[in-house]
Amino acid sequence: MKSNRITNLGAATLENYVETRRQLLRQADELTVRIARMEPIRTMDEMNALLDLDRDRGLVMEMIASCSYVIEWLETGRRPGNRRGIERRSGAQREVPTDPARLPSASLWERAEAERPSDEAERFRLEAALRGLTERERSCYTLARGETFSHSEIAAMLNISKSSVGTYIIRAQRKVDGNIGSIHILVG
Missing domain, CATH: 1.10.10.10 (Winged helix-like DNA-binding domain superfamily/Winged helix DNA-binding domain)
Structure with a gap:
């Protein structure tokens, strides 16, 4: 039976995300080293253990990518990957619909x-x-x-x-x- 460990990471601040990403990078390095030590594989149990470690490393890499995404968002104040910020909308996107009843008649x-x-x-x-x-x-x-x-x-x-x-x-x-x-x- 596998147990999950819950860690309180603190407030959602830029510094905490940077520190969390640093810890995750260390964890990914440790998993990579453990995978490299298991080579060559001789038994089916070793193969299953290797696959488990590789799956764990994949999850850690996804967590690193998520932290990097949030860090970029917090640093720039914009959603990462957007080509156009709200201040650079086209004329049609900036258009404000107006009620015709409020327009001047003459x-x-x-x-x-x-x-x-x-x-x-x-x-x-x-x-x-x-x-x-x-x-x-x-x-x-x-x-x-x-x-x-x-x-x-x-x-x-x-x-x-x-x-x-x-x-x-x-x-x-x-x-x-x-x-x-x-x-x-x-x-x-």
């Missing part, structure tokens, strides 16, 4: 023009945010952000490629972000 740009900022400071902020955009950047940006047209629709309207539309929108967004951060209204 275009944002039309509403902005209809409401016309009555306050001089608001109009100044809008003009300052769009300051420095080229005509093409302004067209692409307002069609995409203000009127919510897709890149392919904008490309068809302006007779340019979809990739160019994307490039113009990115450039415009960078300029707008920079302009918004530098808007200062002096009251006096």
Whole structure:
């Protein structure tokens, strides 16, 4: 009858996994040496003992592989073997579904023009945010952000490629972000 020994390995920390793997590597080496000493095999009992040792060594090697997997996961903070982390998802994978009922019914740009900022400071902020955009950047940006047209629709309207539309929108967004951060209204 074979008895199983239960060992308390402590908390599941990186240091404990490294130490456990070290002990398992020693155990695997000991089993390999014991197997090598049994050569040559002359009886069926020796063959069964050798097979038992080889099976034990296989289990220890699987445990070493599992410890290595966990160690890599704890060190990197990512599941080992993943080619793409969550921060590197494609555009379709990052897409957030939106309830159509929550979308604006009229275009944002039309509403902005209809409401016309009555306050001089608001109009100044809008003009300052769009300051420095080229005509093409302004067209692409307002069609995409203000009127919510897709890149392919904008490309068809302006007779340019979809990739160019994307490039113009990115450039415009960078300029707008920079302009918004530098808007200062002096009251006096």
